[in-house]
Amino acid sequence: MADPKENPASIQVHLSTGEGVDIVWGDEHQSHYSFAYLRDACPCASCETRRSQGPSPSLPLYHAPVRPTKVSPVGFYAIHFDWNDGHSTGIYSFEHLRAFGEGGRAEVAEDV
């Protein structure tokens, strides 16, 4: 059986309000993730490469607020987002999401 810390008891995706994702974990820890944060933290190879290159030197462009157009489960271990910017290769494993929630990153509001 999976570690309850990496096993969500509930997942709420606030698609219509654009507020992001709330996960309650098996050990009752709660994590909130904004869509912008999740899109930024996309674990796929091309986004890893983009992040490792640092901020883009081009002038800031207007981007519509990022949000998923579709959210789907991947087996029992991950969720997948189709983003409104056309990107959809990232698979967000629960292990990964839990680690984001533990990391004390600025955009992850922790209910402590």
Ligand SMILES: [Zn+2]
């Ligand atoms: Zn990506």
